[in-house]
Amino acid sequence: MIERHVFTCRELVELVTEYEEGALATEERLAFEHHVAICPPCRGYLAQLRRTIRLGEAVRDDELPEPLRAALIDAFRDWRRASGR
Amino acid sequence: MVDTQTLPSVTATDAERTLLAELRLGNEDAFTGLVDAHGPAMLRVARLYVRDAAVAEEVVQEAWLNVLRSLDRFEGRSSLRTWIFVILGNVARRRAEREARSVPVGELESAVESDRFFGPEHPRWAGAWTTLVDSWQDVPERRLLAGETRAKFREALSELPPRYAVILTLRDVEGWSSDEVCGLLGLSTANQRVLLHRARARIRAALERYLEQDEP
Numbered sequence: 287m288i289e290r291h292v293f294t295c296r297e298l299v300e301l302v303t304e305y306e307e308g309a310l311a312t313e314e315r316l317a318f319e320h321h322v323a324i325c326p327p328c329r330g331y332l333a334q335l336r337r338t339i340r341l342g343e344a345v346r347d348d349e350l351p352e353p354l355r356a357a358l359i360d361a362f363r364d365w366r367r368a369s370g371r
Numbered sequence: 372m373v374d375t376q377t378l379p380s381v382t383a384t385d386a387e388r389t390l391l392a393e394l395r396l397g398n399e400d401a402f403t404g405l406v407d408a409h410g411p412a413m414l415r416v417a418r419l420y421v422r423d424a425a426v427a428e429e430v431v432q433e434a435w436l437n438v439l440r441s442l443d444r445f446e447g448r449s450s451l452r453t454w455i456f457v458i459l460g461n462v463a464r465r466r467a468e469r470e471a472r473s474v475p476v477g478e479l480e481s482a483v484e485s486d487r488f489f490g491p492e493h494p495r496w497a498g499a500w501t502t503l504v505d506s507w508q509d510v511p512e513r514r515l516l517a518g519e520t521r522a523k524f525r526e527a528l529s530e531l532p533p534r535y536a537v538i539l540t541l542r543d544v545e546g547w548s549s550d551e552v553c554g555l556l557g558l559s560t561a562n563q564r565v566l567l568h569r570a571r572a573r574i575r576a577a578l579e580r581y582l583e584q585d586e587p
Contacts, residue, residue, distance in 0.1 A: 294498025296488040300481070303568035307549065309560075330504030331483070337507055337515060338524075338575040342543030345521050345528075350410040354428045358410070358435050362402045365439040371397030 292317035298328050381551045383447035412545045413459050419536040420463035430466050434459040453555050482572035527577035539570035
């Protein structure tokens with residue numbers, strides 16, 4: 287049985303980013319952690335959000351299309367020539 | 372939201388000042404180094420403003436031209452990276468003006484749809500979840516990182532208003548600090564956090580819809 291918390295689940299999901307960014311006051315943070323410790327759906331939500339954040343790193347692809355890169359280098363050479371460097 | 376705290380700022384590092392001096396001398400290696408370091412992220416950010424891939428590449432090109440032309444005026448009061456992204460944002464927004472996104476911001480107001488919780492009138496469970504929330508612990512890492520899941524992430528990202536999508540991209544995809552994103556966008560830490568919160572919540576919801584279908 288879930289006892290009455292300082293935050294409802296609905297309120298808690300709105301505090302997740304503040305919690306993750308260390309922006310909650312100590313008392314709020316403790317209430318948040320207490321709630322999460324005894325509330326499986328909120329624990330699930332927090333886990334989902336953390337995996338969502340981690341997935342962000344995986345959508346990074348670290349190369350420019352070669353024609354764009356080449357065009358940028360050409361532009362740099364033009365600029366260098368035009369500005370007499 | 373009213374917030375009176377001053378904007379955090381990140382100034383140019385020594386390494387950036389050295390790089391800048393090389394650039395001003397016309398050192399091509401310095402330029403390609405900078406393009407390789409920031410170009411891919413710039414292209415990702417440009418695509419959040421303009422949907423067309425070719426137009427996004429033009430935005431990146433125009434931004435770099437503006438960077439080169441303004442190089443002598445850069446004073447190092449922000450980091451070089453922030454300055455480059457300010458220029459990119461200006462170019463991208465101008466190009467995107469005719470391509471206004473259709474997502475009403477009102478829809479972004481709560482992290483989770485309200486029908487997932489018992490209503491305020493419920494005698495015992497007001498504000499509690501009406502459903503279980505799976506922690507995705509049983510979703511294999513392989514599926515979570517699969518191309519299709521990443522495609523869902525990108526799709527959800529592209530449906531966000533650009534302001535939200537840019538913040539999420541810089542923070543969670545590119546790994547920028549909160550201070551640098553605030554400096555770039557002229558936001559207070561608190562405002563940035565609200566926008567990031569809503570953006571993450573939207574992506575999470577999209578992934579939940581996708582991952583909780585049976586594996587094909």
